[in-house]
Amino acid sequence: MRDEAQPLRLVRLRRRTHFLLDSGGVGDRTAQLVHGALVTLVILSVAAVVLESDADIAARYGAIFAAIEYVAVAAFSVEYALRLWSAPEHRLYADLPPLKARAAFALSASALVDLAAILPALLSFFLTADLRILLILRLARFFKLARYSPGIRSIVAVLEAERKALAATGVVLFGVVLLMAAAMYVVERDAQPEHFRSIPASMWWAIQTVATVGYGDVTPTTAAGRIVAAVTMVMGFVMLGLPVGIVATAFAEEIHRRDFVVTWSMVARAPLFATLDASAIAEIMRYLRAQSLPPGALVVRRGEPAHSMYFIAAGEVEIELAEGPARLGEGQFFGEVALLRKTSRTANVRAITPIKLLVLDAFDLHVFLQRNPEVGRRIEEVAASRAEFRARSRDGDLIEAEIDERDIASRAGAP
Amino acid sequence: MRDEAQPLRLVRLRRRTHFLLDSGGVGDRTAQLVHGALVTLVILSVAAVVLESDADIAARYGAIFAAIEYVAVAAFSVEYALRLWSAPEHRLYADLPPLKARAAFALSASALVDLAAILPALLSFFLTADLRILLILRLARFFKLARYSPGIRSIVAVLEAERKALAATGVVLFGVVLLMAAAMYVVERDAQPEHFRSIPASMWWAIQTVATVGYGDVTPTTAAGRIVAAVTMVMGFVMLGLPVGIVATAFAEEIHRRDFVVTWSMVARAPLFATLDASAIAEIMRYLRAQSLPPGALVVRRGEPAHSMYFIAAGEVEIELAEGPARLGEGQFFGEVALLRKTSRTANVRAITPIKLLVLDAFDLHVFLQRNPEVGRRIEEVAASRAEFRARSRDGDLIEAEIDERDIASRAGAP
Amino acid sequence: MRDEAQPLRLVRLRRRTHFLLDSGGVGDRTAQLVHGALVTLVILSVAAVVLESDADIAARYGAIFAAIEYVAVAAFSVEYALRLWSAPEHRLYADLPPLKARAAFALSASALVDLAAILPALLSFFLTADLRILLILRLARFFKLARYSPGIRSIVAVLEAERKALAATGVVLFGVVLLMAAAMYVVERDAQPEHFRSIPASMWWAIQTVATVGYGDVTPTTAAGRIVAAVTMVMGFVMLGLPVGIVATAFAEEIHRRDFVVTWSMVARAPLFATLDASAIAEIMRYLRAQSLPPGALVVRRGEPAHSMYFIAAGEVEIELAEGPARLGEGQFFGEVALLRKTSRTANVRAITPIKLLVLDAFDLHVFLQRNPEVGRRIEEVAASRAEFRARSRDGDLIEAEIDERDIASRAGAP
């Protein structure tokens, strides 16, 4: 309704703009170019800020740094404006009225990082701000990179999800630092008044000891002080387990969650499971496990006993048939014949690109097929048509690789 | 019986006192105020102790610090007395005779921390105690904060539960420090008699090396000493795994336990499950998984295939119906229609506050409903009444969101 | 057969000796005394060695240290001889011929530690050995403590089980140290020939950097050197995950294994499960989870909904019945009435010592009882006899707490 009220061309442009800026650039040249340019500009402008802080370098190459800064601020300003304008196309704010969507987007973490990237320049028009804070703001551009890396987004998500547990750890850490600083202040004050003349002064020693950094600029010299220091170190040892435990556990869960999402979308897209309802998809998800292989690796070897079938999540494999090699790609499956007939493997299957497979063990397949006989029928059909095809093509050139004609793989020249 | 023997008014006052001091302050203004005041006072008085340790600051602001101390001791004394008096209302000591309850409470860890917070002041009336120990006692107030933070309580519970394993680690650590100190004493004694003249002296080097602190005030200079040091570092590397492993594992379990308790109480409170007995609740607990979302996030998108239904554990969502938005809150559920009818989603659902959801996958729901058909009937009723309501309200203003009339959500103005 | 051939008295004495030295001292005064004396002697003699290494202290208290050493060596020699003699009683070497059992024991790790504890003294009779190695040997006594601490034994078992993985980590660590030392030697050699004049010299810097100790006695000063150092630090950061991961995973498994063994022996001993065969015990083990509570804690609260029953693995609880309190101890169970009748709890149950409980959830109980109806009948019998008893004892004094008369708990005076 909202979209119909606006000129259709504008909506299309807005959708395209949003796609170019936010799609991840998969499979679109222009989007990849835009992303590459933005990433390059981030890295260049951060490098310029870093190098410019050296007075010698600044004196020599100041003009270049200034140019980079102008270009970067201009580009980031345009980027910010376009992002704001195309926010209603954003998946998270879809179906909101345009102004609300833009307001919601403007308050999101990544939009604030975008704003911080241009704020120093905008501020310098209006006031002679403290250069030092501007410097930090300009470096914050670095975190614009987060948008282009799923890994960094995972880390941010983990820290975000566990911020309460981390804050509690921080409070306990602060309490330990406080107590040990006071203890050190009590025992070492007289021996080294210059380092331990007050609790705040002692805290400098305490934090670097608990964190196991140990610069060594302040160290206890009395026996009592060294015992306090030893206790502090042991406490740091134990405390270290808290953030590591929190972050490590959360990170492992985050990775599993991401894998789950990937697997789900893969299964839902596979033609074989197209007719399944959600409960059957949820069931088969429990049986599949992921496997990654480099190009050239043998997945299945002729003559080996068969104990699993494979779904291709990404990449391509080559089946080395007597009739010549055949290729299978994303969404297709193989290894079902030997499994259903309980024979050994009839052909080598080799990865020809880096591949991701979902493996289904024989036992799980049988359990699943008992509950979902129609899937079994479809697998049988594919297996039968493949066998028939191979019989037909003994003197032919092609091999049927999937249930319909579109999936027939072209034969490569025999080696 | 005990309560009837006492004047009823006093019992009510005691209950109110206990509620104000110990409830966590959820949903009660006065309790929140009391807690806020106590937390502020703890922070202020700890800050005063820390700053007072600096002679310069003490000379300048001594009067302020003294005032803070007087107020804090007075308040904490009253707090301690009230807690002691209202101890029979404490969940853990309920049903004990009042005196026994108070004695049990007085020996609990948190009551001892409370006592330590006022002990220095009490002691100074009777004797001229060592000021240094008093200082540490006064800083122990910091741990009064633990009462107000579930995170800190979790950390304390973890350290408490694993104290035996941590103590064993401590003994092994001590043994390693001892042996490596002796080895270093043997090889380095002649080269640096000032640092390694005895095993106790060498232990100062050993502990800071095993703990990977490495101040660097004592380092080996001979080749043999450096080899001993390298072995010590590698041992520290390996030893580090012990406390981290213990604490991290225990912390992960503690978090799961807390989640379990939260989920249990949520499920037990949900009207839908009110008729279930414990074994059915225990069963459905296995199927639910938690999910947290920020305000504004789309939980369910119109037109998507449905693979789960949702229970709201905390927060509110807005269903964007054609008839206007409707709100659902804690204890209600949504997403059941598409799941039962196997259609795709019929409306967007968006979080309007930060929300916690319990997600039930389609497959699990079907398994559970086979065993508990009465739950299925209730879900069907709600789904039917919602559909009927939506039919009726095409020209109306309201939407029935739950099974009874109280749950009808008020319609917000159309955007 | 072997035992009959020997005088029976001697066999009894040998069994008693082995029990006194190796039983862990549970429930036997003399054994506890023997263990206490041995532990004290270990600590005293280690402390003597440590303090004696200080020339001043040695000059002053040399006589005391010598006395401690004589007593310790004498006692440890007698202990070693007795252990060797009584080795055929050892669980691990049972059914071996005596001499073989003794030889096998003499080669075990703990016997070698025992031998090391007396070796220095034995050696000094025959040769004027290097005092330095003797010193280390004497300190190795510290590890005699491992015998008396399950925690330390767990740690040793973990390090033992993962020795291959840890060794591989050590080799990789060594490779990284080697490469980074060589890189630093290449870039920093000219700037600081005194610290980086050769690869072995650079390795001193590399190991303290990878292990994140960082004494700071050797640091790079050139830009290239600092970049190499930064890379080395990041590698140390990553490498740290290896031993931590290995040790933490293995430690978590070791704890679970220990818990499994404890639970198994508890379940096998419980009268309720006495008639079960191994497969049923193996089944119920999967359902039980452990819980520890401090004295005074409420396990079950009157009026609450019932969702689990409890088996007492260790400690005692008090049931606060209207007829007066009743006690239940190790091996007994409670909480079954409300669970079977689906009513709410009928009495408070409170821990009166620190207790360990095995908790069985309602859902699991029902599943288990369907397969093992005879256990259900026995639980029903106990529940019925308890109900009957309570009816009878409204004006009486006793309460039947378990299925047979021996278990009737004496009534304490009403509060």
Place this chain on the structure above:
Amino acid sequence: MRDEAQPLRLVRLRRRTHFLLDSGGVGDRTAQLVHGALVTLVILSVAAVVLESDADIAARYGAIFAAIEYVAVAAFSVEYALRLWSAPEHRLYADLPPLKARAAFALSASALVDLAAILPALLSFFLTADLRILLILRLARFFKLARYSPGIRSIVAVLEAERKALAATGVVLFGVVLLMAAAMYVVERDAQPEHFRSIPASMWWAIQTVATVGYGDVTPTTAAGRIVAAVTMVMGFVMLGLPVGIVATAFAEEIHRRDFVVTWSMVARAPLFATLDASAIAEIMRYLRAQSLPPGALVVRRGEPAHSMYFIAAGEVEIELAEGPARLGEGQFFGEVALLRKTSRTANVRAITPIKLLVLDAFDLHVFLQRNPEVGRRIEEVAASRAEFRARSRDGDLIEAEIDERDIASRAGAP
């Protein structure tokens, strides 16, 4: 086809060559010798490079080092050539045409390490290369050891699999270092211009603080600087959880995967399971758990209740029967009699070498036998034949230990 086209002798030689170089040397004297020689040569030549870097040692033993280098380069060159020639026999490149197999092998990581081991010498023929880079290349030989250690291969596989997550951690770490360096530069620049004169200079301080190395050559001296440093340390504390979590989780999975592969091949080889199809093998894999025991340990004790049966994965056990001891080795099983008859154990079973067992609990066995009755029949047959044999052999000498005659174990002399 390819093989038939080549002279058969050559193919056999190539297969033998590949076996000698790549088999792991299990059970073949010559292969063990070849591996031993190569490992020794790697260690010697690396040691030579390390020691040669010291000018004094180089001057004295230069001739020896040169000799070692010549021998090593010659041997490694021959090894590389042979590996390249025999690559078509490699499991991963089997069924590829020879040239393709060799090209694929030449680009694998381990072949590149092999090439790096000889490259410096090869290069020095053609050009006067920079000696410093040659030095690093020569040390890279160290990683040739990876081929001979499954532990190192596991570590490499972990780092490889998690390279994306580790790279993301690295980028975040770099961002934190950058921001904290800039903050420190802002606050400390004026106080210590020699250390913090630019952001790149400050980064040297930041990286050693975040990585908790803390050399102490650069430390903040102002109060603001110390607060920035404290924040940096806490960030380092938290960041540490990321690589540890990634590596530890991946390492635990890698170990489980390796165990799975080992168990699978063991089960598939066991005669008892020879008739099972893949789905039944997949099922029983879920029930088995591994156990390792040292020689001399009692696996089963006469008179104890039976709750599991055992499959020998590696090593030998001795059954101490009244008729004399009998031995069982790899692939055989024991403990089934007491389990099937629900009696207690009838004989001691003791490990006589280090053994690896797969343990099957009673409950799981019964479940499995219900689905696979033919396995139950075979176990019954073995149990029956063993019982009959024991009856016959009361005055005889032999005991039948497995289902066919080849497996009869020879009786050792009675102790």
